[in-house]
Amino acid sequence: MTRRSAMNGRSFLVMALALAAGLVLVFLMSEEPFNATIAFFLSPFSNRFYFGNLLAYSIPLMLTGLAASIAFTSSCFNLGMEGQVYLGALGGTAAGILLAGKVSGALGIFTMIIVSFLFGATAAGISALLKTRLGVNELISSLLLSNGLVIIVDYFIEGPLNDRPSGLAATVTLPDEFRFGGLMSPSYLHSGIIFSITAAVILWFFLFRTREGFKMRITGKNRRFAYYSGVDTKKVIFWSLFLSGGLASTAGIIDVIGIHGRVMRGFSSGYGWNGIAIALIARNHPLMVVPAALFFAYLESGAQIASLEANITPEVAKIVQAVIFFLVTAEALIPRAFWRKRYV
Amino acid sequence: MFEAIIRDTVKNSTPIILAATGGLLTEVSGWLNIGLEGSILSGAFFAVVVSSATRSILLGTLASVLVSVILSTIVFLTVKFLKANLYVVGIAVNLLSMGLTVALTDLWFKSKGTVVFSNSPRPGVLSIDFLNNTSLGWLNGLGLFDLVAIVTPFLFAYIFKKTVFGVKLRACGYDDESAFYSGVKVNQIRFVAYIGSGVFAGLAGSALSLPLGAFVSNMSGGRGWLALVAVIMGRKKPTLVFLSAIMLGFVTELSIFLQVATEVSPKLLLSLPYFVSFAILALSHSGNSKKRLLD
Numbered sequence: 001m002t003r004r005s006a007m008n009g010r011s012f013l014v015m016a017l018a019l020a021a022g023l024v025l026v027f028l029m030s031e032e033p034f035n036a037t038i039a040f041f042l043s044p045f046s047n048r049f050y051f052g053n054l055l056a057y058s059i060p061l062m063l064t065g066l067a068a069s070i071a072f073t074s075s076c077f078n079l080g081m082e083g084q085v086y087l088g089a090l091g092g093t094a095a096g097i098l099l100a101g102k103v104s105g106a107l108g109i110f111t112m113i114i115v116s117f118l119f120g121a122t123a124a125g126i127s128a129l130l131k132t133r134l135g136v137n138e139l140i141s142s143l144l145l146s147n148g149l150v151i152i153v154d155y156f157i158e159g160p161l162n163d164r165p166s167g168l169a170a171t172v173t174l175p176d177e178f179r180f181g182g183l184m185s186p187s188y189l190h191s192g193i194i195f196s197i198t199a200a201v202i203l204w205f206f207l208f209r210t211r212e213g214f215k216m217r218i219t220g221k222n223r224r225f226a227y228y229s230g231v232d233t234k235k236v237i238f239w240s241l242f243l244s245g246g247l248a249s250t251a252g253i254i255d256v257i258g259i260h261g262r263v264m265r266g267f268s269s270g271y272g273w274n275g276i277a278i279a280l281i282a283r284n285h286p287l288m289v290v291p292a293a294l295f296f297a298y299l300e301s302g303a304q305i306a307s308l309e310a311n312i313t314p315e316v317a318k319i320v321q322a323v324i325f326f327l328v329t330a331e332a333l334i335p336r337a338f339w340r341k342r343y344v
Numbered sequence: 345m346f347e348a349i350i351r352d353t354v355k356n357s358t359p360i361i362l363a364a365t366g367g368l369l370t371e372v373s374g375w376l377n378i379g380l381e382g383s384i385l386s387g388a389f390f391a392v393v394v395s396s397a398t399r400s401i402l403l404g405t406l407a408s409v410l411v412s413v414i415l416s417t418i419v420f421l422t423v424k425f426l427k428a429n430l431y432v433v434g435i436a437v438n439l440l441s442m443g444l445t446v447a448l449t450d451l452w453f454k455s456k457g458t459v460v461f462s463n464s465p466r467p468g469v470l471s472i473d474f475l476n477n478t479s480l481g482w483l484n485g486l487g488l489f490d491l492v493a494i495v496t497p498f499l500f501a502y503i504f505k506k507t508v509f510g511v512k513l514r515a516c517g518y519d520d521e522s523a524f525y526s527g528v529k530v531n532q533i534r535f536v537a538y539i540g541s542g543v544f545a546g547l548a549g550s551a552l553s554l555p556l557g558a559f560v561s562n563m564s565g566g567r568g569w570l571a572l573v574a575v576i577m578g579r580k581k582p583t584l585v586f587l588s589a590i591m592l593g594f595v596t597e598l599s600i601f602l603q604v605a606t607e608v609s610p611k612l613l614l615s616l617p618y619f620v621s622f623a624i625l626a627l628s629h630s631g632n633s634k635k636r637l638l639d
Binding site for chain 2: 029077079130134135136137139140141143144145147148149151152154155158159273276280313315316317318319321322323325326327328329330331332333
């Protein structure tokens with residue numbers, strides 16, 4: 001059997017190509033290319049504020065990356081993460097508003113995370129049930145459900161849960177005791193990063209050190225083989241999508257608890273798609289999701305800073321992301337003979 | 345009143361039917377193109393930009409078709425030669441189009457929301473006097489794209505059943521290896537299918553933006569995904585795909601009609617097409633659960 005590292009040469013090549021594409025785009029689109037390049041590539045490390053924000057941005061991305069990788073592990077596509085993140089944020093925040101002043105801070109935060117997990121897990125669970133019971137393609141069904149849910153959540157943000165006096169498209173603010181403490185003021189970095197990294201380690205332990213995790217990986221590699229070996233593949237697929245939806249949701253609520261304190265319209269847009277790209281770059285390995293999420297946070301914050309300082313559209317990050325999507329699964333990107341096979 | 349509903353339903357269905365026809369081609373060839381949504385969006389953008397720059401609807405439509413064909417060719421080539429995952433590359437097209445159209449509207453027109461091209465010519469609509477007050481009165485007011493959309497699915501039904509190309513195409517979808525050893529040039533056939541899907545997605549994009557004379561960011565608004573639902577519901581049969589697409593177009597029309605007619609929040613009604621198509625997708629699969637033990 002050939003030994004394969006979790007993040008192989010292709011992932012690094014794709015990241016390098018993506019950065020090169022970003023460089024070309026910045027040069028093409030900016031009137032002052034050199035300032036823009038410096039803003040895009042170096043500013044995220046230039047001071048405490050920008051670097052802290054980069055780390056803060058990676059927190060939800062790690063969770064959506066983990067969510068995507070657990071679905072991919074059992075060979076399922078969860079394209080509904082955009083909606084699940086948003087729905088989870090709303091569900092958790094609603095629980096927080098109801099609990100305000102009744103319970104202590106830690107218990108409140110714990111309840112909010114659990115409630116939000118269940119909201120997203122239910123949404124993904126519906127698609128999973130349709131897949132296992134009726135054979136409906138989960139790729140389309142999760143996406144349709146998510147698109148519909150985004151509109152419903154928008155309705156709740158602008159309607160029943162709206163913070164009328166503020167005049168914003170946002171919900172009522174959570175009380176202060178239901179918020180994470182900041183770690184690196186003045187940036188937005190908060191203690192939720194511990195939650196994300198712990199989730200990555202737990203998921204790694206689950207997938208690579210437990211029986212159920214092994215079943216999940218076998219089902220993903222070859223569903224027929226797993227089925228005839230006695231694995232209840234339907235159950236495995238249901239749980240992997242269920243967990244995927246739940247993890248995606250916690251990405252939404254962690255951002256609310258840590259940074260915004262309320263659900264704002266469209267605050268999580270892009271988290272789901274980024275999560276899929278992160279899982280692909282990390283090749284579904286939970287521990288590799290952490291550096292991959294940092295890379296994406298770097299791209300995204302670079303684009304944000306460049307749009308502020310050098311007048312570039314932040315959509316550059318989206319195009320770079322598309323380049324990653326194009327190439328990340330390309331098996332023949334590096335010719336096979338290039339890598340000497342190592343046998344163990 | 346009744347006529348208006350039929351006419352608006354057809355108009356709403358047009359982009360969905362056209363995109364679904366393109367998707368059907370790729371589905372029958374065995375490699376479903378997920379990137380329809382992105383192709384429609386890019387097509388819509390370039391159609392209206394070029395037609396306003398050249399004052400010609402034909403050139404606008406051609407530009408839109410060209411861009412969509414380029415996108416679907418990229419999908420085919422990356423999947424074929426770089427051995428990438430079909431679905432992931434399809435998502436890449438959608439993301440690329442979303443980013444590119446917004447970035448280009450920002451770069452060229454210094455705006456990120458809606459860009460109105462007042463000098464872009466509008467496609468003419470059908471008006472035949474003797475059809476008024478007959479049962480075909482709803483045909484008046486339809487544009488060329490609508491008529492193309494009504495005709496093509498039946499054309500495809502003919503092509504799939506009666507021509508050599510159609511049989512080869514279906515053979516690729518049933519079992520590409522057997523088709524290959526029977527002498528069918530599988531790659532060539534699939535490439536043609538992908539170019540075809542690009543052409544129809546481009547037409548769908550033109551049908552969306554040209555009558556409006558404007559580009560709105562993310563104006564495809566999920567129509568590419570609805571088209572995929574129609575393709576999946578149609579089970580590789582052009583007429584069924586056509587009927588599914590019409591049904592989805594009707595649901596879209598219904599959600600617009602109810603926003604005007606009822607007290608329900610317009611926001612909530614916007615989600616109707618997604619939930620209804622979700623339900624239809626689930627229902628259309630009920631009954632064949634026995635066969636699907638493993639998948």
